[in-house]
Amino acid sequence: QVQLVQSGAEVKKPGASVKVSCQASGYTFTSYSMHWVRQAPGQGLEWMGIITPSGGSTSYAEKFQGRLTVTRDTSTSTVYMELSSLRFEDTAVYYCARGESGSWYSNLDYWGQGILVTVSS
């Protein structure tokens, strides 16, 4: 069955960077896109970016341009999300979510369990 297993919680200081992972299993990794979505405490869902595992093409929400880097390792079926220059308002749960097809425009059908990233001085 499809599983997305994310790495553990992180605590970072303002200005630092965080790199979290999402390991996929149960399907052909290179056939589906992967998205990152975050949720601040008590708030709604915010889309951050996408990577196409086959070619590694990416697209990021404008508000994260310059701070967000999404990469993948096809040998381990893992996608990484690195967010730099962390601010207090980056405190959130970060989810990876699979795009339902290889298309850039597809539903997010499976989600990881989420990673709490806390930015605190």
Place this chain on the structure above:
Amino acid sequence: DIQMTQSPSSLSASVGDRVTITCRASLGISNYLAWFQQKPGKAPKSLIYGASSLQSGVPSKFSGSGSGTDFTLTISSLQPEDFATYYCQQYNSYPFTFGPGTKVDV
């Protein structure tokens, strides 16, 4: 960016009630609309995609409709496990955007 709105923002309902949630897009998105259910401390769960297609394994009490800018999610007979927050999301254009959510409680 396409703005997504939902109404109501919250609603109180009882077991057995029929519940309808509305989602509106600021621009036409054809049928590139999904619905998610989220319970506290859990990841969102996909319910509906393509505005009206039921995700595999999702019970048929959930249904979606609409096209263009106006969409609805209906729960035909609310059960205790359905009390949650529901989000709509457009995937017609980047950046993908979510509605603010509708909390369904007792």
